[in-house]
Amino acid sequence: MRRVAQRLEAAHKAAADALVVTVSAARQSAAAPPRAAADKGAATRQPSSQAVDRWKIGGLCALALALYSALAWLAGRRAALLTSWLALTALSLTAAFKGLPGLWSALPRVDTWSVGAAVLPPMMILAAVVLPFVATLVLSVAHELLFGERIGVLRALGRAVAAALAEGVIERLFGRRRA
Numbered sequence: 001m002r003r004v005a006q007r008l009e010a011a012h013k014a015a016a017d018a019l020v021v022t023v024s025a026a027r028q029s030a031a032a033p034p035r036a037a038a039d040k041g042a043a044t045r046q047p048s049s050q051a052v053d054r055w056k057i058g059g060l061c062a063l064a065l066a067l068y069s070a071l072a073w074l075a076g077r078r079a080a081l082l083t084s085w086l087a088l089t090a091l092s093l094t095a096a097f098k099g100l101p102g103l104w105s106a107l108p109r110v111d112t113w114s115v116g117a118a119v120l121p122p123m124m125i126l127a128a129v130v131l132p133f134v135a136t137l138v139l140s141v142a143h144e145l146l147f148g149e150r151i152g153v154l155r156a157l158g159r160a161v162a163a164a165l166a167e168g169v170i171e172r173l174f175g176r177r178r179a
Contacts, residue, residue, distance in 0.1 A: 068139040069147055084139055088132030096128040
């Protein structure tokens with residue numbers, strides 16, 4: 001039994017040792033870059049991939065808010081709520097089952113064909129349905145805070161600035177004629 005086990009383990013052990021040597025050589029070459037390249041790299045810093053991902057996510061959130069606001073203005077608040085919830089649910093279910101291409105790389109990807117992931121956990125499916133609902137509510141609240149009739153911070157700011165500008169222009173144009 002020992003001889004059979006040693007023969008079976010020998011091939012795996014040799015392959016594992018070769019991988020260890022390759023990985024350690026790659027780490028050493030990556031850890032000690034040439035001095036000129038390090039000086040040049042310090043002069044021209046590139047943003048990290050995490051910062052780029054944050055900008056992508058922020059841009060996607062701003063785009064989602066702009067689309068929600070345009071839809072609410074064109075079709076009404078109920079249609080905007082329903083449409084955004086359905087679209088976000090479709091995206092999250094697609095991300096959960098199939099994965100999404102390039103731009104959506106910040107979202108987690110699940111390989112349904114791998115061993116142990118043949119059946120998605122119920123919590124992941126629940127999250128794929130509940131999180132778009134929460135995101136739609138966040139879009140609705142953000143839209144109301146920024147552009148809504150009752151609160152509308154940007155609407156009120158626009159009215160205050162426009163009133164001040166209009167009052168100044170009217171005073172300049174017609175102020176002398178009144179006196």
